[in-house]
Amino acid sequence: xxxxxxxxxxxLKEDEVLKLTKKRIDSGEDxxxxxxxxxxxxxxxxxxxxxxxxxxxxxxxxxxxxKQVTAMVKPHMSGKATQVKKAGKVVIGTVAGDxxxxxxxxxxxxxxxxxxxxxxxxxxxxxxxFVKAMKDTKAPVLGLSGFLTPAFDAMKETxxxxxxxxxxxxxxxxxxxxxxxxxxxxxxxxxAFGKDAMAAVSLAKKWIGVN
Amino acid sequence: xxxxxxxxxxxxxxxxxxWLSPPAVKFSSPQAGKLYKDRVTRxxxxxxxxxxxxxxxxLPAGLYAATYAGTNLHTVMYDYDEMKRAWLKLLHDFEADTxxxxxxxxxxxxxxxxxxxxxxxxxxxxxTNTLSYQAVEAEWMKPDEYxxxxxxxxxxxxxxxxxxVFGALKAFGQLPPLTSFEEIxxxxxxxxxxxxxxxxxxxxxxAGRETLRWAAVVGEVSQVALQAGYPGIMGGxxxxxxxxxxxxxxxxxxxxxxMFQRPDKLHAAMDRIAPLAxxxxxxxxxxxxxxxxxxxxxxxxxxxMSRKQYETFYWPSFKKVVMALVNEGILPIxxxxxxxxxxxxxxxxxxxxxxxxxxxxxxxxxxxEVLGNTACIVGNxxxxxxxxxxxxxxxxHCRKLIEVCGKGGGYILxxxxxxxxxxxxxxxxxxxxVKEYGVYR
Ligand code: B12
Numbered sequence: 001x002x003x004x005x006x007x008x009x010x011x012l013k014e015d016e017v018l019k020l021t022k023k024r025i026d027s028g029e030d031x032x033x034x035x036x037x038x039x040x041x042x043x044x045x046x047x048x049x050x051x052x053x054x055x056x057x058x059x060x061x062x063x064x065x066x067k068q069v070t071a072m073v074k075p076h077m078s079g080k081a082t083q084v085k086k087a088g089k090v091v092i093g094t095v096a097g098d099x100x101x102x103x104x105x106x107x108x109x110x111x112x113x114x115x116x117x118x119x120x121x122x123x124x125x126x127x128x129x130f131v132k133a134m135k136d137t138k139a140p141v142l143g144l145s146g147f148l149t150p151a152f153d154a155m156k157e158t159x160x161x162x163x164x165x166x167x168x169x170x171x172x173x174x175x176x177x178x179x180x181x182x183x184x185x186x187x188x189x190x191x192a193f194g195k196d197a198m199a200a201v202s203l204a205k206k207w208i209g210v211n
Numbered sequence: 212x213x214x215x216x217x218x219x220x221x222x223x224x225x226x227x228x229x230w231l232s233p234p235a236v237k238f239s240s241p242q243a244g245k246l247y248k249d250r251v252t253r254x255x256x257x258x259x260x261x262x263x264x265x266x267x268x269x270l271p272a273g274l275y276a277a278t279y280a281g282t283n284l285h286t287v288m289y290d291y292d293e294m295k296r297a298w299l300k301l302l303h304d305f306e307a308d309t310x311x312x313x314x315x316x317x318x319x320x321x322x323x324x325x326x327x328x329x330x331x332x333x334x335x336x337x338x339t340n341t342l343s344y345q346a347v348e349a350e351w352m353k354p355d356e357y358x359x360x361x362x363x364x365x366x367x368x369x370x371x372x373x374x375x376v377f378g379a380l381k382a383f384g385q386l387p388p389l390t391s392f393e394e395i396x397x398x399x400x401x402x403x404x405x406x407x408x409x410x411x412x413x414x415x416x417x418a419g420r421e422t423l424r425w426a427a428v429v430g431e432v433s434q435v436a437l438q439a440g441y442p443g444i445m446g447g448x449x450x451x452x453x454x455x456x457x458x459x460x461x462x463x464x465x466x467x468x469x470m471f472q473r474p475d476k477l478h479a480a481m482d483r484i485a486p487l488a489x490x491x492x493x494x495x496x497x498x499x500x501x502x503x504x505x506x507x508x509x510x511x512x513x514x515x516m517s518r519k520q521y522e523t524f525y526w527p528s529f530k531k532v533v534m535a536l537v538n539e540g541i542l543p544i545x546x547x548x549x550x551x552x553x554x555x556x557x558x559x560x561x562x563x564x565x566x567x568x569x570x571x572x573x574x575x576x577x578x579x580e581v582l583g584n585t586a587c588i589v590g591n592x593x594x595x596x597x598x599x600x601x602x603x604x605x606x607x608h609c610r611k612l613i614e615v616c617g618k619g620g621g622y623i624l625x626x627x628x629x630x631x632x633x634x635x636x637x638x639x640x641x642x643x644x645v646k647e648y649g650v651y652r
Contacts, residue, residue: 012471014471014472054517055514055515055516055517055520056463056467056514056515056516057467057470057471057516057520060463060464060467060468061467061468061470061471064468097341099345102463103514148343149594149595149598149628149630149631149632149633150341150342150343150631150632152595152598152599178549179593179594179595179627179628180595181593181595183593183595183596183599183600184595184599186599187595187599196514
């Protein structure tokens with residue numbers, strides 16, 4: 001059953017997934033196992049996205065499905081969930097003055113299904129908030145998203161703020177989103193530009209040393 | 212011959228004639244009149260896949276005039292004299308091929324009067340030095356409201372959508388459907404007597420008065436530009452039905468859920484919206500006396516959906532709008548924001564010379580190969596280069612674009628997207644490039 005559960009989720013069969021989730025809960029199965037299976041299903045979704053088989057609508061829909069499953073399972077969990085082992089920490093966010101988050105959320109999704117512990121600071125994030133998050137999490141990788149031309153300066157300011165705080169050398173910084181490219185990477189003095197969420201994953205893997 | 216009896220080509224040629232010789236414009240000098248005709252001819256030829264005297268250029272200066280003139284968007288949204296000063300300065304300082312009047316600088320006071328919630332702008336939800344206003348993407352229409360929209364869009368707008376996006380019109384939710392006025396109407400008047408409903412109408416009246424003041428200034432600037440010999444190239448704006456729903460009604464998240472959970476409703480809603488978009492666009496073009504309409508395309512780009520989803524959800528109703536405009540003799544400039552690399556062979560199916568494709572991040576050289584014989588190509592100096600590069604680098608990039616895309620005509624040089632600030636020398640470099648490298652012999 002878990003096998004087909006994973007596949008049903010990966011195939012985005014809403015009704016079947018929800019029915020089966022209920023059945024598994026009612027039969028008294030360990031809720032953690034259900035969550036673990038949904039994680040596996042999401043991993044397949046991520047893989048299909050990377051392969052160009054799935055697109056944004058599928059990610060959105062699978063995210064919504066997962067939310068429903070989690071909401072059903074949660075009340076049956078005793079104590080707190082044991083954290084699944086993660087590949088490493090990454091902080092991401094859209095820089096100050098920019099509120100585009102569709103690309104950011106895809107990056108979040110893909111890092112997450114690839115095992116990273118992601119702290120998503122959301123949109124319009126001021127430089128000092130990035131600095132604080134890097135200090136608090138001690139994450140070695142920072143991903144800056146931005147879609148607007150004014151975001152060029154916001155990225156530059158964010159990198160400078162990390163320098164000022166004395167933690168720039170501990171952090172690898174990647175940038176991406178809409179109007180960004182390698183020119184902007186140079187301008188902002190970041191370490192790499194990534195053209196899509198798959199690039200974010202491989203950069204994080206390279207820097208953190210996972211394969 | 213009556214308008215309705217003309218073929219699409221005849222209609223287009225009529226409209227282009229009127230663009231070339233605008234009836235109400237008194238040019239400031241014979242020279243200005245000649246320059247106007249030269250410029251219109253340059254665009255008209257390029258747009259219709261012919262070879263003009265040289266490659267025309269559209270500068271990426273939507274709201275740029277504000278920072279260029281040393282003021283900012285906040286100021287010009289509230290101070291129309293400053294708006295006029297800034298826009299006229301830009302007009303006179305660049306010898307551009309076309310001119311974009313400040314019609315896209317909304318009146319801050321009109322928006323405030325109705326407490327507009329769909330947008331934030333500098334000084335209203337954004338810091339006063341922010342360079343652009345910003346759409347607020349949210350679920351302004353709920354998933355269970357498709358039927359209301361489909362059955363009666365105007366009613367849905369008046370009593371559901373407007374009360375949400377205009378804080379001052381919140382009480383319009385209490386109005387009766389206007390179709391309730393029948394026979395000896397009695398109760399139908401009732402909600403119009405409520406103080407909060409009346410306050411809503413007062414707010415609309417105020418927004419209207421303010422807009423008249425604003426429009427007088429925008430109109431004056433447009434006239435000055437025309438008289439000086441600078442034609443407009445945007446007769447209006449129109450959107451693809453999928454984007455109307457995805458941008459300002461359901462939001463990206465919402466519409467993508469609908470693709471799975473209620474695809475039939477989504478299709479029905481797009482079919483319902485298409486004729487509204489068409490009628491609005493034709494009215495705009497007629498009023499502006501410019502036969503070209505600009506359609507910014509958002510959520511059908513490569514990274515938003517698969518090819519199959521594009522063909523199922525985006526293309527059919529979009530094509531319907533485009534073809535209706537083409538059949539009215541209007542030439543749409545279709546602005547593919549993001550990239551359209553995986554759509555080139557689909558969009559190729561539109562009739563030859565009927566539309567222009569404006570590219571942002573698409574591989575424009577490939578686009579020229581695939582589409583060059585069927586549509587005018589517009590684009591695509593990267594904004595990153597315009598913002599961080601030197602004039603020499605910009606000019607060099609333009610040279611390459613002109614050499615490849617300009618071959619044989621049917622090309623307009625433009626940037627991938629508008630810039631709101633940055634070095635004016637980089638914009639001048641674009642103009643220099645078309646003059647130096649873009650001349651056809
Ligand atoms: C959707 C959209 C919006 C929505 C945003 C909704 C949301 N919740 O995000 C709304 C309507 C709110 C909006 C508002 C505005 N927008 Co807008 N918007 C777009 C649009 C159409 C799509 C952007 C998008 O989400 N793409 C989808 C993603 C999935 O595609 P993607 O970029 O390929 O994503 C990948 C990569 O970017 C990468 N990536 C992303 N982040 C990161 C980070 C790292 C570290 C890495 C490695 C990779 C990475 O991974 C992603 C997944 O593979 C673009 C045009 C376009 N098509 O690009 C304009 C665009 C970005 N917007 C633009 C503008 C001007 C605006 C507004 C100012 C317009 C206005 N007047 O309202 C406001 C500004 C708001 C603000 N302050 O941010 C301009 C920017 C031009 C400029 N010169 O700056 C664009 C380019 C349109 C244009 N051509 O003019 N917008």
